[in-house]
Amino acid sequence: MGATALRNGPSPVPAPIDSIVEVRGIFKTYGNVEALRGIDLDFPRGKLTSLLGPSGCGKTTLLKIIAGLIRADGGTVAINGKHVTAPGPERAFVFQDFALMPWATVMRNVAFGLELRGTNKAEREAIARRYIAEVGLAGFEDKYPHQLSGGMRQRVGLARALSVDADVLLLDEPFSAVDEQNRRKFQEDLIRLRTNQNKTFIFVTHSIEEAVYISDRIVLLSPRPGRVSQIIEPEIDRSGDPERIHRDRHYLDTVEEIWQGLKQYVE
Amino acid sequence: MAVSIRTDGEAAGPAPLSNRSATGASWDQPVLLRLVSIALFAGIWEVAGRIPVSFAFPTFSDTVVAFFGLLADGSLATAYLSTLQPLVLGVVLSAFLGVGLGTICGLWRTGEWLVIPVFIVLQAAPVAAFIPMVTFVYGIGMTAKTLAVMILALPVIVLNTYKAVRNVNESLLVMCRSFLGTRWQTVAKIILPDASPVIFAGLRLGVAAGFVGVVLAELLITPTGIGDLITFHRSRADYAEMYATIASIIALSTPTLVFLQWVEVRVFRPESRGA
């Protein structure tokens, strides 16, 4: 039995039974830099899908197009079957640089999405408090971002995205500015969160290990112009001790396999 | 006078979360430091007055005595009553108008093109030269004095606000948009708080310039208030009284600046308290 299901070629994968996000024929050019060319993708509901590829291959661009933060030059994005071109309540973004307001406490930062929606203070703080605890920051509600470590700041960003109760969480290299130990811990937490929260995660990373460790599905993007080069579904048992996964045979094989596939682009 | 501006939070000793508390014991006693600085200044003044540097330069102690004399005979109070009205009015108008105009110019290209060059010229020009012109048009009353304050205070407030709004943290704007913030929410909840340190730096400079404006107006055009009191004592060679008057207006601008700092920290940037 195969550890991974490999599907080769840029042709679209046969649509899974229930995909929450559908990306069709996305093109994007910045000036004379062609960032994305003909991206067709489906993101299954309730799964964690990673966009994996070398720096500059258009991962952030694709994620921000899905988020409605950047306009594509061609193609469409549909969420729950509805075309979108702007941000919406069914999506929430976690930023690479955290994007926390330095003048606001952890509580206000986490509740900010709800504040913008006009939720009253008592209600939004109750919700925010729950997610602050969920990401392991209970007791830090009244601290300011500069009083927190990088890892803790990104937890604030994650709690903010969880608070608005979106169906799809978009995470742009959330751990790239976080130190190694915190990153491991954070990855474990994300696996746990994904099982508890019934949400769809789209996760951008340039780390093969990270992608294999946390993803149900990995979309490999080729370097500029970004195209879908491969879709991989690592079938790794994530129940039980998360530490164990790092020594899992399937895990190690999948990492090696992706590395072999990507090596051609590195030279 | 020592124009050292610190927050009250700092004066209260190291906050529990202050990560600066290890930078040295002297920083834990800013009040003491400030007193030492004032005493040093007074001492140098006293020595310079005794040498004397000039027959028109009184000692510190004479000036203090003259100050209480002016307080007792009510002339200082009368003068300030006349000076403070256009000053406060001009400064408050400049603050709101300046921050409003600067924000609009920062957000709106056409406004930027129309307004900003005017203020760049105004800031570079020797604006005091315009003050007699103001008198020519508006006479020598309250309006002329208020305008003099605004001519000096407005440019720096507008330009600082404009620059701060233009350079707002891009990633926070994107964040606000992704969480469905409206245009208005973006301005109120992201742009203004993010810009507030630079805006308040402009306000402090603007307030200081406003003090200059009102005194200039009273010296140059309308012989009333503090300017008149200075002119009067100079003409009678009461140099101690003259210096007491000048020192009093400097002393007054200090609490104004401290108040501004308090508003900034209290309302916009609570995270900078005690940090």
Ligand SMILES: Nc1ncnc2c1ncn2[C@@H]1O[C@H](COP(=O)(O)OP(=O)(O)O)[C@@H](O)[C@H]1O
């Ligand atoms: N705003 C922009 N203007 C011009 N070029 C851009 C802009 N944003 C990204 N690019 C270019 O598009 C390509 C893809 O960028 P990006 O999506 O950020 O890649 P990744 O996130 O995979 O590192 C890069 O070559 C980058 O230089």
Ligand SMILES: [Mg+2]
């Ligand atoms: Mg990127």
